[in-house]
Amino acid sequence: MLLDGKTILITAAGQGIGAASARACAQAGARVIATDVNADLLAGLRDDRNIETRQLDVTDAGAIGALAADLPDLDGLFNCAGVVHHGSVLDLTDDDWAFALDLNVTAMVRMCRAFVPGLLRQADKTGSAAILNMSSMASSVKGFPNRTAYGATKAAVIGLTKAIAADFVTRNLRCNALCPGTVDTPSLRGRIAAAADPVQAERDFIARQPMGRLANVDDLTPTVVHLLSDGSRFVTGQAVLVDGGVTI
Template identity: 35%
Template sequence: MAVTQGAAPAGRLAGDVVVVTGAARGLGAAIARAAAEAGAHVLLGDLDGPRADAVAATLVAAGHSARGTTLDVTSQQSVEASLQTVLEWQGRVTGLVNNAGRLIEADVVSLTEEQWDAVLDVNLKGAWRTTRAYVPAMIETGGGSIVNISSLEGLFARPAHVAYAVSKAGLLNLTRATAVDFGRSGIRCNAICPGSIETEMLTQHLEATGDADAAASDLIGRNRTGRLGRPEEVGATALFLLSGEAGFMNGSHVVVDGARGATT
């Protein structure tokens, strides 16, 4: 992947170096944009490397510092290559956002072992791979912040989402374990649990129901904000957790769901 770099403006993350996985679209792209606009140098990693490059190019065109790279979180070799890429580019890394995710819809009986493995290999084991690779490098240069993108389904289950829900629940305890094990080494690790956010993944889920409008209305009716969430709202939350403003938050999770989980 070609390096694309602009001048990072002053901001809440000025001079920080942030890596975002699954950054070519949806929440990952929104988080990468928020970090870049706040002054960070951002490496956008995604299985779709050309699309990650394209998103990075839009950030550079806007005067920010960004670079795209192909990143497959199911491959330790790919994860380690991404670490070397960011170290060669900026010399350090201060933030990691584990956002790469996969959803396969099936219940506990109909789900195949291959489908179970495919979802957990991305959503949970993928986050563990990147965390395992990046934490030593972050500690070596003074520590940093890790943000894991879990889900409201990490706290509550939805029908026919067993592998996704289990993976996102596991990600919450990976968050806690990382904070407990490395908090005194300068590592903060927190999670975000988004509700229904307007992303390509949600659109695909709604279309798969056969009546996307009705399915969207059902989701909207489950919260008390009266709409779906926007990717930039999750991006703003990630920006806070990456920043020093959240300096005493560690091992926590933040729910961004329009009060959906607060209702009975």
């Protein structure tokens, strides 16, 4: 199996892309440490013998450090946690901006700072380790209306990814960014429900996808598994688009 014998940590694994990725990595043979700030959301993963669940707030540097000290060295890290702020720069308060930056970017810095030493030790032993950071097609790749904080912070994720990749390319530690299109997740459903006209909001999200549908989480998980596996051992520093053709 693609991830046989590997230990993979995933943040925001309680639902959506994170939960689907945890299951897919476990099915591919990995031991998965699935984390989420909401411990209750992790309940659905606990029946899988290859998945261990841990509560983790990725905005808490102390909690991250304690978890890193308690776990074996990782083979892979998927930084999946994030938040979508809706609005233009005129709608963006300082608190909104600070929260988006902290969760979408600084949390990844904290996670990498804590876990890269162990990833490097594993890379020295096995010849391969990987980090995958959640970015978006709404980033330096493409701009979207009402996504100022989200687009800016997801662009920063791509820059962070390339910097980490460049720093450790000679040490067999790869770092890539995943850039999805519009994915049907609980987060998206929440944004649709909060719209003035939810039916039209859903139509608008679908309309921007040339394939004529939203992505589902299983459209993304094969790429997640690939980028965490040795099958992508010559791929690093890339913003990998899985967007249904939006950015053709």
